[in-house]
Amino acid sequence: MVGAQGPFRERRTPALQGRRAFARRKVLVVTLGCSKNLYDSEVLMGRLKTSGIPVEHESGSRGASIVVINTCGFIASAKTESIDTILRYVEAKKQGLISKLFVTGCLSERYRRDLERDIPEVDGYFGTGELPRLLESLQADPRHALVGERLLTTPRHFAYLKISEGCDRPCSFCAIPLMRGRHVSRPIPGLVAEARRLASAGTRELLLIAQDSTYYGLDLYGKRRLADLLEALSDVDGIGWIRLHYAYPAGFPMDVLDVMRARPNICKYLDLPLQHISDRLLASMRRGTTKAKTGELIAAIRERVPGIALRTSLIVGYPGETRKDHEELLEWVRATRFDRLGVFEYSHEEDTQAFSLRDDVSPREKRRRAEAVMALQQGISREINEAKVGQTVKIIVDRREGLRFVGRTEHDSPEVDNEAHGEAGKSRLKAGDFVDVRVLAASDYDLSVEPV
DSSP, X not given: OOOOOOOOSSOOOOOOOHHHHHHHSEEEEEEOSSHHHHHHHHHHHHHHHHTTOOEEESOOOSOEEEEEEEEOOSSHHHHHHHHHHHHHHHHHHHTTSOSEEEEEEHHHHHHHHHHHHHOTTSSEEOOTTOHHHHHHHTTOOTTTOOTTOOOOOSOTTEEEEEOEEOOOOOOTTOOHHHHHOSOEXXXXXXXXXXXXXXXXXXXXXXXXEOSOGGGTTHHHHSSOOHHHHHHHHHXXXXXXXXXXXXXXXXXXXXXXXXXXXXXXXXXXXXEOOOBOOOHHHHHHHTOSOOHHHHHHXXXXXXXXXXXXXXXXXXXXSOTTOOHHHHHHHHXXXXXXXXXXXXXXXXXXXXXXXXXXXXXXXXXXXXXXXXXXXXXXXXXXXXXXXXXXXXXXXXXXXXXXXXXXXXXXXXXXXXXXXXXXXXXXXXXXXXXXXXXXXXXXXXXXXXXXXXXX
């Protein structure tokens, strides 16, 4: 989620005076980065709201005098965006348009000392695990800052559910453990309670997120219990779809597939970040798997859950990636035919194991390789979509646009995957409705549909 639109244009906000005046001011929360960050922002906003502090998320309305930026520090482009956003709001503070500016999230966790030295105009920097300190700085009443409270930033009908924090994987290229710490699972009863609260408020689709969802339960229960969690969430009344993201391939718990096949409200969808397929690069990346094992896993998943949609993410330009490695990756993508796919250009991150390697693929070549992968995937996506023409599928409606509606199939996660568009006519379709539609036509990444 990217939110760097400053709401400050004309009216100047007077300086705050005193604790009570400070507590009554509106807080604007700006979220950068991934859905895990968005979830953290929602928790922060919920705590502020229960303390009686007005709060908005990336709003264009005027009146917020306190800004909290939830930053991303994952790769170079994300760090640049975070710093640019901080500097924009620093300038707003200098102009008197806001009175307080706080920075939290991954960038602040990883580079706090540098940020404090280089951008001292910020009133406080907070790490990823310092929500209580941030709340205290925002004058939130801890007696009302109840655990589990959230203020959704997504449309009401879908919500992210973070099932764990941190990561224990040793991937050579990844700085997430530096920013998020070790893996910590959330207990099943608490997650079920949160799902029930969301369902009672109108949520119909849960998107399960974590740094590594397949590791879930090992720290709490001594074994992987993702399948048990899925079963428990599947039993929550009102939840029509449950979608699983960020499943690490090594040590994948196969009992998850049995639950996915058996439970109709668990989407036949799996986000499985694989990163590469060259055995040499997988070893250097410290992924704990091989090309052969990856192929066996994908075959087993497709056999045990017929019709499943697989999403993956890949890295191009990793140190030592040759043209031959790249051609091997392209051939594998062509043969495997992922339903959904995204590409990252390798970012050389300090304090990671791969930082000791020479970043020997030029930025131009990284871009060329990324574009080659996506051009190939574009054709695959079009062919998969065209095969659906004439079929009847179920979608969830995301929004109405005049007389048209926009939705998604169970094979599509919001914001990153395909959409289905159709004429609503005189129907009363609204966001959150599940409806059967017939596929009329297909393009590279979208479907044209009509209600059945």
